[in-house]
Amino acid sequence: MNAARPEHLTKTLRGEPVTLLEAVSEALFEEMERDDRVFLMGEDIGVYGGAFKVTRGFLDHFGERRVIDTPIAEGGFTGAAAGAAHMGLRPVVEIQFMDFVSPAYDVITNYIATSRYRGAGPLPLVIRGPVGGGNRGGPFHSQNVEMAFFHTPGLKIVYPSTPYDAKGLLKSAIRDDDPVLFEEHKGLYRAPALREVLPDEDYVVPLGKARTVRQGTDVTIVTYGAMVHRSSDAAAILETEDGVSVEIVDLRTLLPLDDEAIVASVKRTGRLLVVHEDTRTGGIAGEIAMRVSEQAFEWLDAPMLRVTAIDAPVPYSGSLEDYFLPQVSDIVTAARYLAAY
């Protein structure tokens, strides 16, 4: 094991901007330095450094007791993470692509999520991995998996949109006493435009708190992940071309939902558009709309609308995937409709 921090993980220390992927790496590294109960398991995370190189250099630094290359058995090693958490460790498992979390669905929903409630004890662990489309990855390397787990009491689900949030939220997730599913959009991993200089100090972003990306008065867009940036692009167009003032709420944590932030914004604007990259039916927009109906019905001046991916598996070919995914133009069209309603 080497004592020195690997060169590529010192950007924040040197005051250089980092990508979202680098922010995730820094969070993992710093949490492992801070707390020796934290350890990693996953496929190809050690010798290879992870499919996306999130854990490059970790094996040399922390050794094979804390960076464990596993067989291709997501259920096996996610379940093992639960066992380790029972024994006082704080495991972080990487699902190579979150599409592959399905074999672990059984242990996550039936075992991990219910443990505290059953009196079997809290299970502080994080299940993290890349999600999302736009990379021509096809049906099995592009999915968003949040809604497969959203319906499971006992879990928390986090989905950052910026390097700052990714680092602060991942640290919170690792320190949290509940099991957390942590989704990292692979389209944001290395996006140059998102690079930012992070505080050269230990900071966290609390779970369960949304962030107002931009303030506005006419339409509220509630969104998360990669769609935060598409919504921001749409908001800029709406402002210059239409004079429509858009407020954007980045959920950051999907479970539990920050009702307060959503409702407060809708009460200011009277119009709600939910934008998510996940598919439409059973997407989080339905739940958000119901909560707004329950808590802010009288403040609404227009129907609640959503812009989402279409209900289909994620297609491979570029023309198909672009059609499948929500585009800036879709968001502009929907917001215009709402503003004019």
Added chain:
Amino acid sequence: MVHTLSGRLRPTDLLEFHRLMVRTRVAEERVELLQKQGHPVGALYRSLGQEAGAVGAAMALRRRADGSGDVLAPSLRAAGAMFAFGATLEDYFRQYLGRSTGPTRGRESDLHWGDPERGILASVTPLGLMLEVMAGVALTFRLSDEDRVALVFHGDGATSTGAWHEGLSFAAAQRCPMVLVVEHNQFAFGTSTEKNTRLRSFTEKAEGYGIQAQEVDGTDVLQVLDAVHAAARRARMGEGVQMVELRYFRRRGHAQHDAQEYVDPAVLAEWEARDPVLRYRTWLLEQGHASEEMLAAVVAEETKDCEVAAERALAESVPQGSDALSEVTSDPSPLPPWTRRIPPDPRTV
């Protein structure tokens, strides 16, 4: 016999095996009685004929009350293992009766409860999951250089699941100090083992994972003890996962609802003749380790203890319904549904 654990046991130790098997049997009979009396008890998965397997396996481990011993995950037919690890009759009946004082505060049923300080992890229904979880328990012991093992019970039906395979793949590759007990009791619910697998013995599966395995007569408590003790010892010495297959017969249906009409009465009679409690009792008498009076007294004491524990649990409260809201996560409990608040206020849904 001197090289085995059983060969080194004192007469008082030998009697403890008898007591634990008797406790298992009379406790289950008491649950049946409670149900006949009209008390809701949930599902009861009898371990009739399998008591020696559960007791023998658990007694082979290091049992501590301070969270420093070996850890086991029982199956739903391993009550004897829980008793061997110090689980109390009070908690046993509180759990069946869904009491607020019980180990899961009425949130779970049957044997799905644990006692972490005593090394019992609460199991769950979906089969194979406990193998995945116990792989992680055992992994922790190896990572932290602790001289402890994790033992998981699974029926033979569980060996067909993907979770069992994934958990074992991981545990074997990681050389986890784990003992995997396969309770080969001839049935998975209402389907016979021969319809579920082409294997004659589950030790054949072990070969596929590169782990050691041994098959023993699950009706012989000391044979089980010695096999599991040797397996645990190999696991402690760094030899990785060990499998012990218990051969016996489930002499009752899957649960109360199952009259076991699919079982040949002649076969059942054969296994009744090999009853583990009677068999051990006879051996104790033949060896001069106990007298008829001593053994009869154990049955009387255990029966009385079960009666007292059950009565006590019956006298205790059931949970407040609203307790269902608490401890879902570490966050504060949510408000009750608005229709449960008086007066219902539509503005605070």
